Amino acid sequence: MTTSAPLAGTAALVTGGGSGIGLACARRLAADGATVTICGRTEERLARAAKAISVDGAEVRHIVADVTDEEQVAAAVAFAADPAPLRAVVHSAGGSTSIGPIGSLDTAAWRATLELNATGTMLTLKHAATRMARGGGGAFVAISSVASSNTHRWFGAYGVSKAAVDHLVALAADELGTAGVRVNGIRPGLVRTELVAGIAEPGPILDDYLACMPLGRVGEPEDIAEAARFLAGPESSWVTGQVINVDGGHHLRRGPDYRAMFEPMFGAAALDGVPAPEE
DSSP, rough: OOSSSTTTOOEEEEETTTTTHHHHHHHHHHHHTOEEEEESSHHHHHHHHHHOOOOOTEEEEEOOTTOHHHHHHHHHHHHHSSSSSSEEEOOOOOOHHHHHHOOOOOOHHHHHHIIOOOOOHHHHHHHHHHHHHHHEEEEEEOOOGGTTTTTTBTHHHHHHHHHHHHHHHHHHHHHHHTTTTEEEEEOOSBSSSGGGGGHHHHHHHHHHHHOTTTTTTOHHHHHHHHHHHHSSSSSGGGGSSOOESTTTTGSSSOOOOOHHHHHHHHHHHTTTOOOOOOO
């Protein structure tokens, strides 16, 4: 690692940095000289990821933190900012336990998904933006989803919670610009990670995804990491309040058809909005 690296002398935090998109973002920031902290809920995964990135002089640290726990988020932000001024945060932590047709949605899973994706983003932004504003500014990048803009039928709270993330990006960018804090987002399409391993394999769902993409290929975590690096770095110093689709053009068409997966689980009638007969 050389001092000519554009992010040298700065610190970065990547939530959900133990795997997938978060891991790729952490690797990319570290490659340009940032001292990167990754956080997540699993110590073993974080330690393995930090070790994998820490090559060629890159400095990667880790701390266990659940983004729905405000005390843990505050501790992770403070830990990340300890070795150098915190200038970049990529919030990649997220997921969903809420699936199925509206009439069958589990309320607890709905609430948990909103808490993870929407509230988790807010808590990370709240503490990171405060730290960056006091230190002279920085950049926050939220990982959203094409499901926030294009309906993904039977995805329950996921798209709804990611739409909340998109609005939070706009709101925070408007509020925090005078403090030198830029806030942007990325909407990935189908990206090859362990979370979508089955979907990205050959079959009717993948075929439909590809039919929705002008560029016609599954994304890689590195595709998202390159966009995150741009939004987190000095090259985008006059960019804020943007949510960029990095999805092979998927947003230009429609959401994918998951009927092949969900019909055996819920039945054709339920997917078409017809409630089951009352017993």
